[in-house]
Amino acid sequence: xxxxxxxxxxxxxxxxxxxxxxxxxxxxxxxxxxxxxxxxxxxxxxxxxxxxxxxxxxxxxxxxxxxxxxxxxxxxxxxxxxxxxxxxxxxxxxxxxxxxxxxxxxxxxxxxxxxxxxxxxxxxxxxxxxxxxxxxxxxxxxxxxxxxxxxxxxxxxxxxxxxxxxxxxxxxxxxxxxxxxxxxxxxxxxxxxxxxxxxxxxxxxxxxxxxxxxxxxxxxxxxxxxxxxxxxxxxxxxxxxxxxxxxxxxxxxxxxxxxxxxxxxxxxxxxxxxxxxxxxxxxxxxxxxxxxxxxxxxxxxxxxxxxxxxxxxxxxxxxxxxxxxxxxxxxxxxxxxxxxxxxxxxxxxxxxxxxxxxxxxxxxxxxxxxxxxxxxxxxxxxxxxxxxxxxxxxxxxxxxxxxxxxxxxxxxxxxxxxxxxxxxxxxxxxxxxxxxxxxxxxxxxxxxxxxxxxxxxxxxxxxxxxxxxxxxxxxxxxxxx
Numbered sequence: 001x002x003x004x005x006x007x008x009x010x011x012x013x014x015x016x017x018x019x020x021x022x023x024x025x026x027x028x029x030x031x032x033x034x035x036x037x038x039x040x041x042x043x044x045x046x047x048x049x050x051x052x053x054x055x056x057x058x059x060x061x062x063x064x065x066x067x068x069x070x071x072x073x074x075x076x077x078x079x080x081x082x083x084x085x086x087x088x089x090x091x092x093x094x095x096x097x098x099x100x101x102x103x104x105x106x107x108x109x110x111x112x113x114x115x116x117x118x119x120x121x122x123x124x125x126x127x128x129x130x131x132x133x134x135x136x137x138x139x140x141x142x143x144x145x146x147x148x149x150x151x152x153x154x155x156x157x158x159x160x161x162x163x164x165x166x167x168x169x170x171x172x173x174x175x176x177x178x179x180x181x182x183x184x185x186x187x188x189x190x191x192x193x194x195x196x197x198x199x200x201x202x203x204x205x206x207x208x209x210x211x212x213x214x215x216x217x218x219x220x221x222x223x224x225x226x227x228x229x230x231x232x233x234x235x236x237x238x239x240x241x242x243x244x245x246x247x248x249x250x251x252x253x254x255x256x257x258x259x260x261x262x263x264x265x266x267x268x269x270x271x272x273x274x275x276x277x278x279x280x281x282x283x284x285x286x287x288x289x290x291x292x293x294x295x296x297x298x299x300x301x302x303x304x305x306x307x308x309x310x311x312x313x314x315x316x317x318x319x320x321x322x323x324x325x326x327x328x329x330x331x332x333x334x335x336x337x338x339x340x341x342x343x344x345x346x347x348x349x350x351x352x353x354x355x356x357x358x359x360x361x362x363x364x365x366x367x368x369x370x371x372x373x374x375x376x377x378x379x380x381x382x383x384x385x386x387x388x389x390x391x392x393x394x395x396x397x398x399x400x401x402x403x404x405x406x407x408x409x410x411x412x413x414x415x416x417x418x419x420x421x422x423x424x425x426x427x428x429x430x431x432x433x434x435x436x437x438x439x440x441x442x443x444x445x446x447x448x449x450x451x452x453x454x455x456x457x458x459x460x461x462x463x464x465x466x467x468x469x470x471x472x473x474x475x476x477x478x479x480x481x
Contacts (some may be wrong), residue, residue: 195230256308278358
């Protein structure tokens with residue numbers, strides 16, 4: 001019956017449909033409240049080490065009950081007390097009667113609340129970074145494979161000078177490389193709130209240690225170290241600055257913008273039938289049109305990336321309206337915006353990895369599109385060849401202009417193929433260079449240094465960036481939905 005009741009309540013699709021198990025667990029109640037208990041244990045251990053009358057038996061009792069949380073009791077306590085932290089203090093104390101008097105000693109709610117958030121943010125980045133690295137790795141392999149495959153470039157979504165399939169992928173990679181550096185920087189900049197008391201002055205701890213400032217500083221250092229952080233913020237109010245949340249979520253929003261651009265490009269190329277995302281044997285593209293192969297993964301990434309970008313407004317507004325040492329109107333908002341940002345980033349990276357592991361390229365389609373546009377693009381080369389053969393540049397330019405307009409009329413008004421090359425071959429004026437036309441129209445002569453740029457970019461920028469993640473590169477992504 002309980003399982004059936006689950007379908008009577010709203011469930012976030014971020015978790016029920018998409019997110020990885022590790023990211024869903026990172027922001028779960030189990031993870032959150034287990035971390036609270038660990039923080040209380042760290043505090044008790046540090047206080048004992050600095051001389052407070054706390055016994056080994058009390059600490060052992062707390063450690064033996066780190067995981068066995070009575071969520072029903074905690075919920076009932078919170079209904080009575082209207083205070084989540086005190087509800088869990090009481091619940092922990094209920095199973096640790098010996099340690100009950102020293103649980104949360106000297107601390108404020110933000111000792112467990114904010115410090116747990118910082119741990120979750122740090123560990124969230126640690127989940128995302130290898131996933132982002134794998135996306136970069138897959139795209140780098142793709143770029144290398146197609147480094148010299150000519151394709152139409154597009155500006156204003158109109159055919160422009162040729163590039164290569166691999167060079168275009170390097171444009172995507174350049175943005176992703178910025179993202180991995182930004183995420184790593186934001187992760188490394190995170191500090192611990194530490195042991196700061198109700199308004200950040202550490203007054204309660206100074207009283208506990210009878211005015212010994214050195215012991216209060218050492219308490220802060222010990223707890224910070226036990227939590228796995230190298231340093232704590234030197235000053236806080238009751239909370240750590242909510243600008244920290246802005247910094248973290250802005251890097252994720254920037255990643256969202258990158259992914260949206262990449263997946264929009266893939267969707268546009270899928271429309272041209274030049275590149276397609278993976279498509280399973282039994283996958284259905286449309287309930288009405290059985291022939292369709294919709295780019296649903298790329299569309300999902302774009303949809304969720306917009307949500308990720310939009311979430312940035314929450315911490316920006318929250319940081320701007322915090323009053324003096326703190327106000328509680330941040331709490332309910334942060335319960336949503338922080339987890340959802342990391343869950344959403346997690347989903348789009350998993351989906352993008354799946355896309356990049358199975359991108360399909362259709363060289364013949366790309367070649368046909370090039371043939372359709374290349375005669376127009378080759379006109380400058382034809383003019384230069386005629387001048388080298390003794391022709392007059394201005395006369396040649398006028399000849400090409402007239403023939404180009406006639407060919408364009410065939411394409412646009414009659415729906416025919418681009419026949420400019422045929423018109424050039426039939427005009428006696430161009431007889432001196434007819435033997436050069438195949439060479440003049442070789443697509444590889446129109447791609448400039450694109451292949452060399454790909455090789456150098458991958459070698460000097462991309463591969464070194466992936467070195468720290470080499471041990472985590474073999475994970476393959478299979479999407480359940």
